[in-house]
Amino acid sequence: MTVRDYLNSLERYLTSIKSTKELKEHILDNNSASYLKGLRNLLNFMDYQELDTINGTPIERWRSSIKLKKSNARMIYLSDEEVQEAYQHMDEDVKILFLAVAYSGARLTQLLEGLEHLGESIILGDIARFPLESKGSKKGFWCYIPSSLLSDLRKYKSEGYDTVKKKLKYGRVTGATLRKWNLNFLISHGVQESIADFIQSRVAKSVAASHYMNLLAQGDREYTRICEELCSVINDGKKM
Structure with a gap:
C-alpha cells in the first residue's frame, strides 16, 4: 500500500473521528477482522512516519483502542x-x-x-x-x-x-x-x-x-x- 492509499483510507473512514472514544464507538459497527487490522496498520504507518499524536492524543492510545479479534489458533501464554x-x-x-x-x-x-x-x-x-x-x-x-x-x-x-x-x-x-x-x-x-x-x-x-x-x-x-x-x-x- 502506498502513502496515498493510506491517506485516502484515513480521509474516507476516519475524517469525522476526533477522539479515541469516538473511535471505539465507530468500531462497534465496523468490526470485521480485516477492517480492524487495516486500522492498526494505518496507525503503525503513521507511527513510522513519526506522527506521535492525533488531535493531541498519543498514537499508542489510539492503537490500544483497536482490539483485534482472537483467531481460532491456540494461544499459549507462559507463566x-x-x-x-x-x-x-x-x-x-x-x-x-x-x-x-x-x-x-x-x-x-x-x-x-x-x-x-x-x-x-x-x-x-x-x-x-x-x-x-x-x-x-x-x-x-x-x-x-x-x-x-x-x-x-x-x-x-x-x-x-x-x-x-x-x-x-x-x-x-x-x-x-x-x-x-x-x-x-x-x-x-x-x-x-x-x-x-x-x-x-x-x-x-x-x-x-x-x-x-x-x-x-x-x-x-x-x-x-x-x-x-x-x-x-x-x-x-x-x-x-
Whole structure:
C-alpha cells in the first residue's frame, strides 16, 4: 500500500473521528477482522512516519483502542514459573541459548544465524545488541541481550536448528512461546508496542531512516530499563 492509499483510507473512514472514544464507538459497527487490522496498520504507518499524536492524543492510545479479534489458533501464554522450571530442566549445553531466546525474544532461526555476528556486538553497559544479519544493511535487525551473556554465547557451538528446537522444548515451553513470553513481559512493563516490536527484531524494512534511529535509541533505553528485572525472573545466577 502506498502513502496515498493510506491517506485516502484515513480521509474516507476516519475524517469525522476526533477522539479515541469516538473511535471505539465507530468500531462497534465496523468490526470485521480485516477492517480492524487495516486500522492498526494505518496507525503503525503513521507511527513510522513519526506522527506521535492525533488531535493531541498519543498514537499508542489510539492503537490500544483497536482490539483485534482472537483467531481460532491456540494461544499459549507462559507463566514466569513455567519459564523458570523449564530453564532448570535444560541440558547444560543449551542453557545459554535458552537465556538468549528468553531475554531477547528473537526468533530461534534468526538467533542461530545471528551468532555469526557476535563480533559486531555493541555493548552499552549492562546490555548489548548484535546484528542478526550482515553489516551491509544500514537498517537491520538487532538482538538485545544482557551483556553478561556475551562471553558464554561466544563459546556456544550450535548443533543445528532442529536439534536445538527439540532441546529447548519442555512442557509448553518452546522457542516460539518464549518469544511470546518475552513480548508479554515487555508490554506489561510499560514498553510501547512499536518499541517492543523493535527489541524483538521486528521492524519494517521500509521504515524511514530518521525513525529507525529513533526506534534504535528508544530500544536501547527501554531494554536498559527493564533488563535487570527481566533477568531476575529466571535468576540464573549471572550478575548484571
